[in-house]
Amino acid sequence: MPTEASICKIQIGEFRNVDPDSLAFAFDALKSNDPQTQNCQLEIKMISAEAICQSNHHSYHPAEANFYACTICGDGIGKLISGQELEIASIIMETVQIETMDETRKA
Numbered sequence: 756m757p758t759e760a761s762i763c764k765i766q767i768g769e770f771r772n773v774d775p776d777s778l779a780f781a782f783d784a785l786k787s788n789d790p791q792t793q794n795c796q797l798e799i800k801m802i803s804a805e806a807i808c809q810s811n812h813h814s815y816h817p818a819e820a821n822f823y824a825c826t827i828c829g830d831g832i833g834k835l836i837s838g839q840e841l842e843i844a845s846i847i848m849e850t851v852q853i854e855t856m857d858e859t860r861k862a
C-alpha cells in the first residue's frame with residue numbers, strides 16, 4: 756500500500772531566528788512537488804529559550820530586554836538548556852487507497 760505524509764511536526768527554538776510564517780510558506784510551496792507530501796500539514800511548535808546562569812546556576816529565560824543576563828543574580832549565560840532547536844519532531848504517515856479504472860465499465 757502506498758503511503759503519504761499527513762502531518763509533519765517541527766520544533767523551532769526561540770534563538771534559531773527562524774520565522775515560522777516563512778517556513779510554513781516554503782513548506783507549502785515545496786510539498787506539492789511530491790505526491791507523497793502534497794496533502795501534508797505542517798505543525799510548528801516554538802520552544803522557549805531557557806538558560807542556566809554562570810556562577811549561581813539559576814534557571815531563567817534569557818531575553819534581549821535584560822541583555823540575556825540572569826533575571827535573579829544578573830550573571831551571564833552559563834549554559835543554554837533550550838532555544839536552539841530546529842528539528843523534525845515527527846512525521847505521521849498514512850496509507851492511501853489508489854483508485855483504479857474499472858475496465859468492465861463501458862462508457
Ligand SMILES: [Zn+2]
Nearest residue numbers: 808813825828
Ligand atoms: Zn543567576
